[in-house]
Amino acid sequence: MATRKTNEENRVPLYDVEFPPTEPALVTSETPLSSLNLNWAERDLPERMRTKHVHRLHPYLGKYIPQIVEVFLRKYFTPGQTILDPFAGSGTSLVQANELGINSVGYDISAFNVLLCRAKTAEYDFDHLKREIEDILKRVERDTSTSWTDLPLFAGLAVSDSIEMDDEYLHTWFAPRALNELMTYRRWIDQGEYQYADLLKVILSRSARSARLTTHFDLDFPKKPQTTPYWCYKHSRTCAPTTEALKFLQRYSADTLKRVKEFAALRTTARVDVFNVDSRIGGDIPVDGVITSPPYVGLIDYHEQHNYAYRLLGMIDQRSLEIGAAAEGSSKRAQKQYQNDIAAVFKRALEIMPIGGRMIVIAGDRSNLYEGIAKMIDVEVEDVLTRHVNRRTGRRSGEFYESVFIWRKRHGGSASVENSGSDHHSHPNGTGDE
Numbered sequence: 001m002a003t004r005k006t007n008e009e010n011r012v013p014l015y016d017v018e019f020p021p022t023e024p025a026l027v028t029s030e031t032p033l034s035s036l037n038l039n040w041a042e043r044d045l046p047e048r049m050r051t052k053h054v055h056r057l058h059p060y061l062g063k064y065i066p067q068i069v070e071v072f073l074r075k076y077f078t079p080g081q082t083i084l085d086p087f088a089g090s091g092t093s094l095v096q097a098n099e100l101g102i103n104s105v106g107y108d109i110s111a112f113n114v115l116l117c118r119a120k121t122a123e124y125d126f127d128h129l130k131r132e133i134e135d136i137l138k139r140v141e142r143d144t145s146t147s148w149t150d151l152p153l154f155a156g157l158a159v160s161d162s163i164e165m166d167d168e169y170l171h172t173w174f175a176p177r178a179l180n181e182l183m184t185y186r187r188w189i190d191q192g193e194y195q196y197a198d199l200l201k202v203i204l205s206r207s208a209r210s211a212r213l214t215t216h217f218d219l220d221f222p223k224k225p226q227t228t229p230y231w232c233y234k235h236s237r238t239c240a241p242t243t244e245a246l247k248f249l250q251r252y253s254a255d256t257l258k259r260v261k262e263f264a265a266l267r268t269t270a271r272v273d274v275f276n277v278d279s280r281i282g283g284d285i286p287v288d289g290v291i292t293s294p295p296y297v298g299l300i301d302y303h304e305q306h307n308y309a310y311r312l313l314g315m316i317d318q319r320s321l322e323i324g325a326a327a328e329g330s331s332k333r334a335q336k337q338y339q340n341d342i343a344a345v346f347k348r349a350l351e352i353m354p355i356g357g358r359m360i361v362i363a364g365d366r367s368n369l370y371e372g373i374a375k376m377i378d379v380e381v382e383d384v385l386t387r388h389v390n391r392r393t394g395r396r397s398g399e400f401y402e403s404v405f406i407w408r409k410r411h412g413g414s415a416s417v418e419n420s421g422s423d424h425h426s427h428p429n430g431t432g433d434e
């Protein structure tokens, strides 16, 4: 399939294989692991395919690509079975499982991520949804069409009396007009008795992300509000921070409707259950297996990246319960704690899985922590595959690899936990996320 490679792909030997990258839709339970080529070059798997339908309903840093999930769901699971993702994140596993008629259970400690998973996987009556989306926009346009043009472009950051919420973060990160528009939308979600309030909250959050006082090139983790024009590295010109939110609410309303419709054409009646719990202690629904990408050690702060959503939507922030929290760093002590925490989650999962059930874990394992985790939970290591992660989101340096650990729940007994499967794939030495 691939003909031309990017500069980065030219540097990575994994792209120099003879056989083409795997076509996920063609994978079956009979496909040998040794025949998989998970190194899709940019041309094989362009961004629009990696972010198809609801996968781009809202930005989320640290997701895996739907195609890798599809490969392993097709290989190890059948329609009607149930998979668990104890680190559901933005819901990639749940969406892909549903597409294949596989039931799914998801847990995540982040309330916003759970909201996003539910909004992505819900079933919608489109006429009704369209009416609700248009109705709330009309109300916001009507209620905010006052004299904002009279305000100087970056007039102080005090907001109008009509905004009840007294949150310093919101006042700091949004221009007055933008905050008024967002808060008006938020108030109508509360008062409008909308059936699809979760999806409206996702539209609100996505708009808020774009409407923050940030530079265009630092939307993931901006350090301080940008209140004056600046030189923009992304656009190679002088840009100014936005002062309004309505245009984003309008744009993302249309995009959301389109994406949800695209997924509806593929959606099955398979169940999706998502819970806002700490996977170390919560959740006991029986499942047939696991597919997941756990958090990394000290790398991504999953609450912080959606801080604006927590503030605007008044959701409970449980960042202190994040495993491998960025704030804890990646010291030896943090790594040991991480192994214990991940092992605790997987031990619980093994208890609710049948013997022989698969656990597919996709992780960047630069520090080689997963061999130890496999031993701690006493699973049979069937295989470990390595793939390169194209630099697709954010600006990073160096190469990124992720490993696919294929583990199996033992048939009881106390056999050695050393690798019982093939070892023809090199061990990972990197980390990555999409």
Ligand SMILES: C[S@@+](CC[C@H](N)C(=O)[O-])C[C@H]1O[C@@H](n2cnc3c(N)ncnc32)[C@H](O)[C@@H]1O
Residues within 6 Å of the ligand: 060, 062, 063, 064, 065, 086, 087, 088, 089, 090, 091, 092, 093, 107, 108, 109, 110, 113, 277, 278, 279, 280, 292, 293, 294, 295, 296, 302, 303, 321, 322, 323, 324
């Ligand atoms: C790498 S992300 C998963 C991304 C997901 N595969 C996707 O494609 O969107 C890891 C997730 O683990 C969640 N997490 C961290 N600690 C947790 C805990 N103690 N219990 C449940 N979820 C947790 C984070 O909130 C984050 O969403």
